[in-house]
Amino acid sequence: MSNLETILVIIGLFFNFAGCVGLIRFPDIYNRLQASTKCVTLGTALILMAVVIHFGWNSISLKALFCIVFIFLTAPTAAHAISRGSHRAGFSLWEGSVMDRYKEDYPPEARD
Amino acid sequence: MTKRFFEFIMLLIIWLIFVWSVQIPDIIAGVIVAFIIVLLFSDIFPAEITRLLHPVRIFWGLVYIPVFFWYVLKSNLDVAYRVFHPEIPIRPGIVKVKTTLKSEVARTFLANSITLTPGTLTVDCIEDNLYVHWINIVSEDPEVETRLIVDKFEKYLKKIFE
Numbered sequence: 379m380s381n382l383e384t385i386l387v388i389i390g391l392f393f394n395f396a397g398c399v400g401l402i403r404f405p406d407i408y409n410r411l412q413a414s415t416k417c418v419t420l421g422t423a424l425i426l427m428a429v430v431i432h433f434g435w436n437s438i439s440l441k442a443l444f445c446i447v448f449i450f451l452t453a454p455t456a457a458h459a460i461s462r463g464s465h466r467a468g469f470s471l472w473e474g475s476v477m478d479r480y481k482e483d484y485p486p487e488a489r490d
Numbered sequence: 491m492t493k494r495f496f497e498f499i500m501l502l503i504i505w506l507i508f509v510w511s512v513q514i515p516d517i518i519a520g521v522i523v524a525f526i527i528v529l530l531f532s533d534i535f536p537a538e539i540t541r542l543l544h545p546v547r548i549f550w551g552l553v554y555i556p557v558f559f560w561y562v563l564k565s566n567l568d569v570a571y572r573v574f575h576p577e578i579p580i581r582p583g584i585v586k587v588k589t590t591l592k593s594e595v596a597r598t599f600l601a602n603s604i605t606l607t608p609g610t611l612t613v614d615c616i617e618d619n620l621y622v623h624w625i626n627i628v629s630e631d632p633e634v635e636t637r638l639i640v641d642k643f644e645k646y647l648k649k650i651f652e
Binding site: 392393396397399400403404405406408409411412413415416417419420421436437440441444450451453454455457458461462465471472481 | 504507508509510562563565566569570572573574578580582583584601602603605606609610611612613614623625
């Protein structure tokens with residue numbers, strides 16, 4: 379492995395680790411989603427980028443590139459689905475939260 | 491019909507990249523798989539995406555990628571800072587911002603971009619309003635929120651998709 383690959387893998391692991399720590403430390407589901415979605419997306423993308431550099435121009439690299447694109451497309455969508463679902467299921471925000479415009483506009487009682 | 495043909499060719503190319511060979515059995519398998527997928531899922535594929543093949547749109551798409559990556563990097567450093575800070579400096583809440591984008595694909599990309607950028611997570615999109623969970627609310631004024639969250643992406647996405 380060259381230096382660049384090692385650096386990419388280490389930075390990627392650092393962000394993945396930050397995402398996991400955020401998952402434990404943050405108070406409610408929405409903040410936890412913030413940490414896990416952002417950090418794990420970039421962390422995994424950087425590790426896959428190291429794979430692309432390591433293997434050069436062949437099918438493995440192209441598959442890794444596709445994986446990067448799909449991670450960037452699907453991770454935010456999944457986070458949106460989970461946060462929307464949990465808000466609709468009645469999981470309220472952490473008590474230290476400042477405001478909840480979504481609850482004001484679409485109160486739980488008004489939904490089907 | 492053109493739309494279905496376009497999808498079919500695109501899926502076939504992706505298949506050939508994945509198997510990484512151009513022998514007859516692979517191509518036949520790819521044709522069969524692409525045909526079945528087009529038959530089943532063609533309806534949920536957004537038709538407006540074929541418009542993206544215009545050179546000007548591709549150019550702005552390529553400009554958008556580094557801008558987007560810069561914000562992604564910033565957002566990760568921001569989250570890492572909040573995660574490792576002993577007191578967890580957060581001030582979360584859900585704010586409501588307006589978008590002027592009209593097409594569904596553009597809104598999807600806007601919502602996804604917002605989710606991956608500093609401290610924001612799109613919870614829902616209803617009509618013109620995006621409900622965004624913000625980890626560190628700096629203002630209670632919807633105008634300022636819209637300017638801070640939406641505007642930086644909207645100007646690019648407008649050029650790419652509309």
